[in-house]
Amino acid sequence: MYLITGGLGFIGLNFVNYCLKKNKKVIVIDCETYAANKYYKISKIKNIIYYKKKIGDNLFPIFKKYEISTVINFAAETHVDNSIKNPNKFIDSNIIQLIKLFNCSKNYYLKLNNIKKKKFKFIQISTDEVFGSLNKKQPKFRETNKFFPNNPYSATKAAGDMFARAWFKTYDLPIITTNCSNNYGRYQNKEKLIPKIILNSIKGKTIPIYGDGKNTREWIHVNDHCEAIIKLINKGIVGETYNIGSDYEIENIKLVKLICKILDEMYPKKNRSSYFDQVKFVKDRKAHDLRYSINSSKIKKLTGWKTKINFYDGLKDTIKFYVEQPNR
Ligand SMILES: NC(=O)c1ccc[n+]([C@@H]2O[C@H](COP(=O)([O-])OP(=O)(O)OC[C@H]3O[C@@H](n4cnc5c(N)ncnc54)[C@H](O)[C@@H]3O)[C@@H](O)[C@H]2O)c1
Secondary structure (H helix, E strand, O other), rough: OOOOOOOOOOHHHHHHHEEEEEEOEEEEEOOOOOOOOOOOHHHEEEEEEEEEEOOOOOOOOHHHHHOOOOOEOOOOOOHHHHHOOOOOHHHHHHHHHHHHHHHHHHHHOOOOEEEEOOOOOEEEEEEEHHHHHOOOOOOOOOOOOOOOOOOOHHHHHHHHHHHHHHHHHHOOEEEEEEEEEEOOOOOOOOHHHHHHHHHHHHHHOOOOOOOOOEEEEEEEEEEHHHHHHHHHOOOOOOOOOOEEEEOEEEEHHHHHHHHHHHHHHHHHOOOOOOOHHHHHEEEEOOOOOEOOEEOOHHHHHOOOOOOOHHHHHHHHHHHHHHHHOOOO
């Protein structure tokens, strides 16, 4: 049985939906921070057993009751701007509580018989941001790159990755860590770049762009990320880390232009002006990383995984979702 933590968040909820489509019963835990999709009536859905809990709570009885075979940990504080304003919450969830979850998993794992031990895996979902920032010419991040986190969010995620390694090496907890690039798709919180551009555009608000808009991100559709996680649950080697990316890099300003162009076509304004007219350049974020870029050859070679969703198609679906959802 899968235990999905942070399952009401953006990627977690997409992963839960992915499992439901495959008729898989899952246990979901989330403490319902502001980032959780609370309107989604998760406890009413067949094949989901839901608990409103923190990952730092004592989850041992849940592990035991449902004979958990795989933990997929999405729970984290995730917004860089919030981490700059208040790092403490990030240190608590992404490090202190994470270690409690590692310990709980370890205590459960050590009591399993050898057959169940062989099957057990803990997938720690991390980010490419732990590697820091690249200039426009530097080669893509590989798993062997040094960590150079530049903001409190990425520093807490890097710390989590380090503890994952230590709990594998010291206590044999079978952890696999993934470092994925920027995700986009349905159910992401409106504070994040793509939902914010779409929603501000459609609501007639200014579209803020940090600095000169030249920061570059590699965007992967969340469903492609979910498929990569499933591949690693089935074929990943414990103790290893895997980069996950799409090879689709785009500067923020070009991304905004593209979203506005699609909106102009799908939802034209009455006066026929472009949504791009709402763009306003604002003071840059502190320590704003210039570029992230991911080399995913390790996971591809091991599992045969590759992305399936073309960026333009995925973006159109995402735009439609945000514009047409009732509670935007
Ligand atoms: N969004 C991205 O582009 C991206 C890219 C790479 C990696 N990641 C990683 O993927 C994971 C999920 O990211 P996301 O974008 O879905 O985040 P999110 O902020 O949308 O969701 C996080 C979820 O975790 C829950 N949560 C937070 N702290 C918790 C705690 N202590 N106990 C229980 N639940 C808790 C929240 O209520 C929320 O539902 C994170 O670890 C993040 O670092 C995200």
